[in-house]
Amino acid sequence: MIRMLLASMLAALFAISSAAADTQDVYTIPNLEVDETAPTLIQAREQAMASARLAGARKLIDKITLYEDRIAAGGIPIDGELANRLSAAVDVQEETAGAGRYKGILRVVYNPRMVRAHLDGLKVPYVDTQAPLSLMVPLAASADLEEAWHEAMGPADPGALAPYVTSNLTGYTSYSDWYALSPEAGSLRARRAILAELIGREGTWRVSVSIVTTAGTEVVGTTAPASTLEDAVAATVGLLEENWKRASIIRGGDRTQAKATVRYTSLAEWNTLRGALARSPLVSDFRTTAVARDGAVVTFAYLGDPQRLQNDLLQRGVALGDEPRAGWVLRSAVSAAGVP
Incomplete structure (x- = not known):
């Protein structure tokens, strides 16, 4: 049992780190082409970085929000100062520099907390959790x-x-x-x-x-x-x-507390089920309250109705069912279909 608990803790850490990696992927905008000239190469490079931050920020906002929500908010104007505040790093994919000209392809990484705070302040709904692979x-x-x-x-x-x-x-x-x-x-x-x-x-x-x-x-x-x-x-x-x-994207609504039994045949399957729940944009406050060799009891909160949650989890390879004695039961829909 102790070995199972330790394995479960490692699986939880893996699920959290995987979700964080997914978030970084969403907030990274690659392949931003720049071509700037200035009196000095340093100035041209700074202009190129600023240009990439601005173009990338606009692409990111369009990526995680819906057009009608941006219109309802009166638009989401982004200037150089805001783009600089939202960005975390600029990476060079390709570059050619010399004689006061900087040309290249850049990748900009944005700060999730800063972007979320800006959109929350404007009351613009967004989703920055990826769909299943x-x-x-x-x-x-x-x-x-x-x-x-x-x-x-x-x-x-x-x-x-x-x-x-x-x-x-x-x-x-x-x-x-x-x-x-x-x-x-x-x-x-x-x-x-x-x-x-x-x-x-x-x-x-x-x-x-x-x-x-x-x-x-x-x-x-x-x-x-x-x-x-x-x-x-x-x-x-x-x-x-x-x-x-x-x-x-869910516009408002209360979170519903839920309890479910998770059934699995291996530690790898348990880790996959945890990861699916961790990545769902509808699920929060996920906790494991009991764990055994072939099953666990979990609690979480979800937004929306049960059917929407069921559909979201099924996209991730997780079947959510309601059994007479056990209540909600989560199991791998992928394994049930014959896929390891």
């Missing part, structure tokens, strides 16, 4: 086009609100279900899959997007026309992030 499955009408679409997607996008790892296998279709997708998804630690079917032609690409989980397939929608494959990727990511924000 997804297996991205690029689909297209021909093998050559699918290969180009796959390449445009890139291997992964860990910093998105809806992060993904791209599938390395072929043979999937728009009808592929979780049973077909779960072996690869499980090997990449993804808890759901995204079918991204490219349609149209050069200059007017559109993407039909669906999310596949143990519960079935949910059609998210189709992106607006994009002129290039790279733009189509950005539109796909934007559509998924918009879908996640609408599912996760």
